[in-house]
Amino acid sequence: MSKGTPSFGKRNKTTHIVCRRCGHRSYNVAKRRCAHCGYPDPRWRSYSWARKRKQRGK
Numbered sequence: 001m002s003k004g005t006p007s008f009g010k011r012n013k014t015t016h017i018v019c020r021r022c023g024h025r026s027y028n029v030a031k032r033r034c035a036h037c038g039y040p041d042p043r044w045r046s047y048s049w050a051r052k053r054k055q056r057g058k
């Protein structure tokens with residue numbers, strides 16, 4: 001079992017579709033939740049570790 005380029009052809013299952021709220025292709029079909037914004041949660045998914053770079057140097 002390789003996980004390089006040759007095995008990418010087997011990835012034919014749809015796990016994420018376009019999210020109607022954030023527009024990312026992150027809406028998980030099985031879990032019915034967007035991995036990007038957390039839709040259908042009323043509040044947007046946000047984590048401190050996911051913030052943009054360049055806050056607080058380094």
Ligand SMILES: [Zn+2]
Nearest residue numbers: 019022034037
């Ligand atoms: Zn979303």
